[in-house]
Amino acid sequence: MRHMLILGGGTGGTMMANKLAHALDLNTWRLTVVDATGEHYYQPGFLLVPFGAYRMRDLVRPRQQYLPQGVRLIRSSIEHLNADxxxxxLASGEQLRYDCLLIATGAGIHPEQTEGLLDDEWGQNKFDFYTPTGAERLAQFLKGWQGGRLVVSITEMPxxxxxxxxxxxxxxxxxxxxRGMRGKVDLHLATPLSGAFTRPTSNRILGDMLRDKGISVTPDFGLARVDSREKKLVAWDDTEVPYDLLVSVPTNMGDPWIARSGIGNELNFVLTNKETLLAEGLEDVFVIGDASNLPASKAGSVVHFQSEILLANILEHIEGRPPRARFDGHANCFIESGFGKGMLIDFNYETEPLPGTFPLPGLGPFALLRESPLNHYGKLMFRWVYWNLLLRGVELPIANEMLMAGKVAA
Amino acid sequence: METICLAGKTLTLDNDGNLANCNDWNEAIACELATQEGLDELTPQHWAVITYMRAVFHKEGDAPSIRRLTRESGVDTKTLYKLFPKGPAKKAARIAGLPKPKGCI
Structure with missing residues (x-):
């Protein structure tokens, strides 16, 4: 028996386990997924928890339930990879030999990387919304908050x-x-980017939206430390941003086992070929999703677009042929803009997010880079799509490659 | 594509305003780009960072992040922000004739 080993049972690992269980001959291949926890969270929903739109228990399901029959799930953290x-x-000491390895251990937040961020005030007036605990504590806090200066702080990209x-x-x-208290709340964004977003057209449009909603921005803000006593963020160039309530997006890093295995960059993201999704310099190792160092967005939609390409390449590879499918960096994100509206952006390595329309049979077209109620429902509907179609590896009526149909060049 | 005239050469720029072709670059161009970025002069410490960035780019096809610069160039983060105010990685990459680092999205 040959062994396909998948590290991580999140969006990418689960989706690929389903696709591979269909595609491989299970008389000659066995499939194993390793994950430290038994719960699978619908992460896009975390954003809505602080505002009471979802409760965390609406967003979690048993991991095993979404893995196909015949796939073994091992609950353990990973010690290291010995590629030679x-x-x-595994942390238990168990050793797993593989014929083909897929790394899907994602990215996590690391508030301890910033001086003064993870202290006694963490969870008191400093929160994150990228973890179940963080999002729930923030929801609790916001219910009783009387107003003041709310600062969203992005520590570093990606x-x-x-x-x-x-x-x-x-x-x-x-x-x-x-809640009738917008006048008592000052909303502010402190970001290391030079504007609201990274690429020119979307930066301009999203920047205008922030301004129209009365949200101020400190761009080019390289966060050096948080001063909890004086309630302020201090940048490397000594610029200061005061806060009453800090909503932090801490440094994102790959799983620590990647550092222990010496296969990652300075943020523990695995060095990965951006087209074939093969790990650089390793034999028989592929990477999907947030765990890679690809210059693409870290997002579930990217994992989805990668998955078909990855499946084709894995199937070629295990037959001894060079992988031929090429990932183009395609990302597609619904952006909640409040008051029952949303926006949609669609882009890849080369093409920035552009305005226009995004065709989708049956439902679309969705408006690109423009607010519409349909986009908001698209985002809400996506939770159902995630559990019932996406994780199960069912094909969706969206092309893997980014298409120019409907887009208007800036 | 926009062009710019620097140190007697006409150069093509990419969408971010960085040199489209890093082989067009030379030290005189770096000095003029530095002036555009509001720097008074390029000290040996600036050159150490610029040289390191070009070396990484030639080996790996992307300019390094601030975190990696701090770890490997021998210049700490605080000093990097003094040398290249606002965005050290972006600014140093532009002066070094390289595209904006990709680690941003």
Whole structure:
């Protein structure tokens, strides 16, 4: 029996386990998934928890339930990879030999990387919304908050779902307006980027939206430390941003086992070929999703677009042929903009997010880079799509490659 | 594509305003780009960072992040922000004639 080993049972690992269980001959291949926990969270929903739109228990399901029959799930954290002997060592000491390895251990937040961020005030007036605990504590806090200066702080790039900090601010604007206290809340974004977003057209359009909603921005803000006593962020160039309530997007890093195995960059993201998704310099190792160092967004949609390409390449590879399918960096993100509206952006390595329309049989077209109620429902509907179609590896009517149909060049 | 005239050469720029072709670059161009970025002069420490960035780019096809610069160039983060105010990685990459680092999205 040959062994396909998948590290990580999140969006990418689960989706690929389903696709591979269909595609491989299970008389000659066995499939194993390793994950430290038994719960699978619908992470895009975390953003809505602080505002009371979802409760965390609405967003979690048993991991095993989404893996196909015949796939073994091992609950353990990973110690390290020894690529020379094609073996993964688990925290328990168990050693797993593989014929083909897929790394899907994602990215996590690391507030301890920033001086003064993870202290006694963490969870008191400093929160994150990227973890179940963080999002729930923030929801609790916001219910009783009397107002003041709310600062969303992006520590460093890259981060999971790069539009989430903007969405948080748009939703906060709507939340406080609906509670009749928008006048008591000052909303602010401190970001290391030179504007609201990274690429020119979307930066301009999203920047205008922030301004229209009365949300101010400190760009080029390289966060050096948090001064909890004086309640301020201090940048490397000594610029200061005061806060009453800090909503932090801490440094995102790959799993620590990647550092222990010496296969990652300075943020523990695995060095990966951006087209074939093969790990650089390793034999029989592929990478999907947030765990890679690809210059693409860290987002579930990217994992989805990668998955078909990855499946084709894995099937070629295990037959001894060179992988031929090429990933183009395609990402597609719904952006919640508050008051029952949303936006959609669609882009890849080469093409920036552009305005226009996004065709989708049956439902679309969705408006690109423009607010519409349909986009908001698209985002809400996506939770159902995630559990019932996406994780199960069912094909969706969206092309893997980014298409120019409907887009209007800037 | 926009062009720019620097140190007697006409150069093509990419969408971010960085040199489209890093082989067009030379030290005189770096000095003029530095002036555009608001730097008074390029000290040996600036050159150490620029040289390191070009070396990484030639080996790996992407300019390094601030975190990696701090770890490997021998210049700490605080000093990097003094040398290249606002965005050290972006600014140093532009002066070094390289595209904006990709680690940003």
């Amino acid at each position: 002997i094609k073996t993964v060592v 981060i999971k779902c790069p539009v989430a900090p903007l969405e948080f601010l748009f939703l906060a604007d709507a939340y406080f307006t609906e």
